[in-house]
Amino acid sequence: MFGNNRLPAFHPGLTQSRIRDTTTGNRLWFPGVRSPPSESSPSDSDPPNDQLPLPITPEDLYDTPMAPFNPYTYIRCPCSELNPYAKRTPDVTAQGLSRAAQDDDDHTFDPRAARSNYSLYPLEYLSFCEDCHQIRCPRCVAEEIVCYYCPNCLFEVPSSNIRSEGNRCTRSCFQCPICIGPLAVNHVETPPDPNQLLSPDHAASSHSGSYLLSCSYCNWSSTEIGIKFDKPNSIHMQLAKLRNGGETRLTAKERKERRKEQGGGGGGSNNGQGEEDLDTLLDMETQFANLKSFYQNQLSDANGTGKAGGDASAALGNLGFDAPASLSRIMSLYTGSSSLHDKKSKSRPGTMREALAPSEGLQLASLDETSAITALQDFESTTGLDAYSSTASTTQLQSQTPYLGASPLHGLTRFTSSLRPIPYLLRTKRSKRCPQCRHIISKPESKVTTTRFRIRLIAGNYIPTITIKQLIIPGLTPPPMPNLPPDTIAPLQPAQFVLTFKNPIFESVRVTLATPATTPGRFPSKVTILCPQFEIDSNTDVWEEALKDNNTSSASTSTSQQNLSSSTGPEGGPGRKRAGTLRPGTAGGASLAGEELGPEVGKVWEKGRNWTSIVIEVIPASLVQTAKRDGKGPIKEDEDVLEIPMFVRIEWEAEAPEDEIMPGLSGAKGGNKDGGKEKRELAYWCVLGLGGLRGRCKRGFVCGRS
Amino acid sequence: MSRRPPRGEYIETDTGNKVARKATLVGTQNIMLGGKTVIQPDVMIRGDLARTIPPAQSAGSSGPANNTAVAIGRYCFLSKGCVLRPPGRMYKGVFTFMPLRLGDHVFVGPGTVVQAAQIGNHVHIGGKVVIGEFAIIKDYVKVLDGSVVPPNMVIPSFSIVAGQPARIIGEIPEGGIEAFELRDLYKTVGNNVQPTAS
Numbered sequence: 001m002f003g004n005n006r007l008p009a010f011h012p013g014l015t016q017s018r019i020r021d022t023t024t025g026n027r028l029w030f031p032g033v034r035s036p037p038s039e040s041s042p043s044d045s046d047p048p049n050d051q052l053p054l055p056i057t058p059e060d061l062y063d064t065p066m067a068p069f070n071p072y073t074y075i076r077c078p079c080s081e082l083n084p085y086a087k088r089t090p091d092v093t094a095q096g097l098s099r100a101a102q103d104d105d106d107h108t109f110d111p112r113a114a115r116s117n118y119s120l121y122p123l124e125y126l127s128f129c130e131d132c133h134q135i136r137c138p139r140c141v142a143e144e145i146v147c148y149y150c151p152n153c154l155f156e157v158p159s160s161n162i163r164s165e166g167n168r169c170t171r172s173c174f175q176c177p178i179c180i181g182p183l184a185v186n187h188v189e190t191p192p193d194p195n196q197l198l199s200p201d202h203a204a205s206s207h208s209g210s211y212l213l214s215c216s217y218c219n220w221s222s223t224e225i226g227i228k229f230d231k232p233n234s235i236h237m238q239l240a241k242l243r244n245g246g247e248t249r250l251t252a253k254e255r256k257e258r259r260k261e262q263g264g265g266g267g268g269s270n271n272g273q274g275e276e277d278l279d280t281l282l283d284m285e286t287q288f289a290n291l292k293s294f295y296q297n298q299l300s301d302a303n304g305t306g307k308a309g310g311d312a313s314a315a316l317g318n319l320g321f322d323a324p325a326s327l328s329r330i331m332s333l334y335t336g337s338s339s340l341h342d343k344k345s346k347s348r349p350g351t352m353r354e355a356l357a358p359s360e361g362l363q364l365a366s367l368d369e370t371s372a373i374t375a376l377q378d379f380e381s382t383t384g385l386d387a388y389s390s391t392a393s394t395t396q397l398q399s400q401t402p403y404l405g406a407s408p409l410h411g412l413t414r415f416t417s418s419l420r421p422i423p424y425l426l427r428t429k430r431s432k433r434c435p436q437c438r439h440i441i442s443k444p445e446s447k448v449t450t451t452r453f454r455i456r457l458i459a460g461n462y463i464p465t466i467t468i469k470q471l472i473i474p475g476l477t478p479p480p481m482p483n484l485p486p487d488t489i490a491p492l493q494p495a496q497f498v499l500t501f502k503n504p505i506f507e508s509v510r511v512t513l514a515t516p517a518t519t520p521g522r523f524p525s526k527v528t529i530l531c532p533q534f535e536i537d538s539n540t541d542v543w544e545e546a547l548k549d550n551n552t553s554s555a556s557t558s559t560s561q562q563n564l565s566s567s568t569g570p571e572g573g574p575g576r577k578r579a580g581t582l583r584p585g586t587a588g589g590a591s592l593a594g595e596e597l598g599p600e601v602g603k604v605w606e607k608g609r610n611w612t613s614i615v616i617e618v619i620p621a622s623l624v625q626t627a628k629r630d631g632k633g634p635i636k637e638d639e640d641v642l643e644i645p646m647f648v649r650i651e652w653e654a655e656a657p658e659d660e661i662m663p664g665l666s667g668a669k670g671g672n673k674d675g676g677k678e679k680r681e682l683a684y685w686c687v688l689g690l691g692g693l694r695g696r697c698k699r700g701f702v703c704g705r706s
Numbered sequence: 707m708s709r710r711p712p713r714g715e716y717i718e719t720d721t722g723n724k725v726a727r728k729a730t731l732v733g734t735q736n737i738m739l740g741g742k743t744v745i746q747p748d749v750m751i752r753g754d755l756a757r758t759i760p761p762a763q764s765a766g767s768s769g770p771a772n773n774t775a776v777a778i779g780r781y782c783f784l785s786k787g788c789v790l791r792p793p794g795r796m797y798k799g800v801f802t803f804m805p806l807r808l809g810d811h812v813f814v815g816p817g818t819v820v821q822a823a824q825i826g827n828h829v830h831i832g833g834k835v836v837i838g839e840f841a842i843i844k845d846y847v848k849v850l851d852g853s854v855v856p857p858n859m860v861i862p863s864f865s866i867v868a869g870q871p872a873r874i875i876g877e878i879p880e881g882g883i884e885a886f887e888l889r890d891l892y893k894t895v896g897n898n899v900q901p902t903a904s
Contacts, residue, residue: 124881138879151862151874154844181856181871216838217856217871427862432880442880451845451863458881 069488069692071468071497075126075459076109076685077137079435080119109645110520111687112638120687126459127441129434135459135684136441141432148426149448152182156448157426168401168423172235174213177419180399181217185232188212188223213421225418236423240404244418249283282363285404291361298353299329375415392416431455464501464509464536464650468688471496471599471615488692489642491622496599497690502611503536507652510535511612514647523621523693527644530601531614539610618642620693642690649683715747716897724896729784736775740810743782744895751776751784755792755803775803779810779827781888783895788818793839793857804840811888815851822855826863828886846878846886 110116118139127136148157152173161170174183188210211229214221222228226245229238243249282290355362376387391414399422431443443455470489489495503509513532518524599605599615606613620642623635655677716724721741729745731737733753745751756775775792784790794803809826815833822837826845831837835849838857843849847861850868861867866876893899 124885125879126881149862151865152860154860154862179856179871180873182859184858215856216858217854449844449863453880456880460881460884 071470071691072689073123073466073468074111074120074687074689075123075135075463076116076119076687077121077126077135077140078684079137079140080115108516108520109647109685109687111643111645112521116687123460123463123465124458127432128457128459128462129437129439129441130457131437131439132434133680133682134436135463135682136432136434140435141441142435142438143430143432146429146431146444146446147448148428150424151427152424154448162426167426169426170236170423172233173424174235174239174421175399175424176215176218176220177396177400177422178220178416179215179218180422181215183213183215183222183421185211185229185235186214186221188228222421225420239421244420282358282361283404284402287361287363289361290359291355294355294360372414390415390417392419461504463682463684464503464511464648466648466686466688467500467502468690469498469500470691471498471605489618489620489690491620491693494617494619495690497616497618497688498605498613499616499688500606500611500613501534501536503539504610505652506538506540507654508535508538510651512649512651513614514649515616515644519621519642519644521639523623523639525621525642525644525693526619528617529614529646530599530617531604534604534612534614536612537607537610616644616688618644618690623693640693642693644688644690646686646688647683648686649681651679651681653677654680714897716895718896722892724892733775736773738774738777740778740780740782742780742892743778743784744892745784746786746895748787749784749789751790752792755794757792757802757804759797759800759802774805776806776808778808779812781810781892782808782812782814783888783891784814785816785818785833787816788814789820790814791819791821793821793823795840809845811886813886813888813891821857828883830886846883848878850875 111120119137121137125138127141128134129136145159148159148162148167149155150157150169150171150173152169153171155169155171157169172185175181176183211232212222212227213229213235227239227242228246229235231238241248376390379385379390380387396416396419397414400419401422403420429444429446429448432441433439434441440455441457442453444450445452445454501511511534513529515527515529517528518526599617604612605615623640715728716726718724719739719741721739723739723741723743723745725731725739725745726747726749728747729749729751731745731749731751731753733756736753736756737751753775756773776790778790790806790808792803792806794801796802804823806820806822807824808820809829811828812825813830814820815831815835817833818831818835818837820831820837821839822841822843823839825831825837825843826847828846829843829849830847831843831849832851832853834851835853835855837843837849837855838859840857841855841859841861843855843861844863844865846864848866849855849861849872850866852870853868853872854870855861855867855872859872861872861874864878865874866878867873868875
């Protein structure tokens, strides 16, 4: 709701809580329980639109607990334009505002279009390329990994280890398979004698099998899957060797060694383990290893190098899959009796056979589900709970890492009782590059624990921030409708909002704004910017400003000496002036009356050190009436939010770079050089989210009530 | 939305701390405030839960006082009704509390219970959050409202955390760092606050 889908990173849903029944000691599952509404998911619990239409009461309309609406500004990154890096004509003038829009689709920007979701970002998510003079968003920047680290133990993992050991922490950092909370290594028994801790052989001998992983959030422990550890450290290695139930398992290395022994005695890999019968359950790693050695033997046999049944391991080493002989072998397999096959393969038809025994990697599918069904029935009969609660949820299964010791495919676990601890996924520190000029936009320090950045070019340091506040003037603004919930805008009544633009750069900036007369979409609201062109003073040094103030307000701003002592700006600075007081005829004591007269067309509302406020007037559409007339059906997501697309163009004069002038790059302009100054401009679309259009209907219907 | 309390509600110390008279500070001799920290009414800080076992000699004393139970940095903001409680555990067979350390610019939301071992600098903890015992929160972390951070959890820098139990759901963008500054918030609280355009 309220455009949350634009924040790419925020998805705090899908929390699965697990609570122990205090009387029976059994776990209770609440698969659908979600986290309470946080700032990013205010109304996740709303039922979907296609629910049965129930009689709607006014309480239904307005009693949804909603987070208060915070007005927002999202800025569109230029990367979503059709040809984002094309050279734009540099002569975009005041009338040429629409031409910049024409670069896109010849339409005004529609914030509710499906594609807009991917291009709108809050200002803090945006970067700025100083060379291209353009906004860059998380979607269009190129990221490079600076370092990998474990989010739990905060140890850096070298990238060579990533290649060999995967992208998970190989120390002792694990997450609970049930609730994904962190697992701690604990003693099974009571804590040992402190004196014994000092003895060197303590870990090895005296406490064998006495450590477990336990979750302090949901009380899960690794003993539930029958796993205990000998040592409190390097749990990852120990866990890889343990099956559920505590049975040890051969790792790949150990198996290789064992096979070598057997292969040396038997003379051929096929009869090495051939006595295993077909029901033997192979785990994935063993099956793969068996299959691999089987096919390698087949290949070597087929090529005649080891056909006589000589040393199989020697033959295995002689021939790789990429050898030309094996390629022709494969080609002849697939082409069959076509003209491509050569005499050699013709002379030996059917030399390739399939695996026939577990030792060759054959694994029969066990389609017998009776054990799973009896497990379900047992769970129901012993606990009296629904058997569904004993099965693992999709999220739990997804967070499981592939365990090489698991039986393959058909034996995948479906019960919570067999889920294994999840080693922590590593995190990265990343630097960002501009997609166009490849310059680095952001680069963190490579050390894991430091939070400093070497390079950090963020859009907030280059383009003005826009803050939105509803303008309520006592006496002028109509009182809010009594049946409207707070934070919604009354339909069909003019509402005024103050937009405050704060300038972050050290030059004064000229701003030109444009909006469509009505907002796009099914429910058009009328929009008027009362002052579409204005200037924002430069962001001078705060100390400079303070010194100026000490000099008894000797013209702190260029135009006004008239500081209102009663009002201070968002900055709290004294250099603020209100347009109403500057009008002729309302000087001095009449200033209060002047304020009450409200905003005036073409005038700036307020002005301060590095900020300027203007007023935007909106006549919101009524969702109710429009729906009645046209029968447009239910309100779609975000349609009940008043969103106004606004085109912002800022111009300023910057110190011209001496060596490089980049003419024609989008947004920047190299011409008009006089006296070391260079005219710069930047233009972009943004979206103002002003407020809820009307009380949000709980069931997602347009209601004919007012 | 004026946060302006009636006159004299806060005790302002020499180092700029603003402590509400209605806040409950237990064991004040074990509570260290770094300065410019705001403690709102109904906040409870359990300084009485100091460690009963002296810290290991090899580690060396990091703070000036050995028995500090709660150490708070500068520009922290403890909202109404939050609780800071040092975590405790069995250590070498004896139960002891361990100190709770907060860095600078830490915001603790209303109704939140903090039992962490360590909270870094520039951390925003929302309202009605529970931070479990011995959790470690590094710098520039945002914990959303209603989260339950499980005990012993480590939250790395630049994380956004939410859920029950809490999990990392996002990253703080590069441009979001400045929003953790609490200097402006500090100025809005106190006995005689300059009126601001609310």
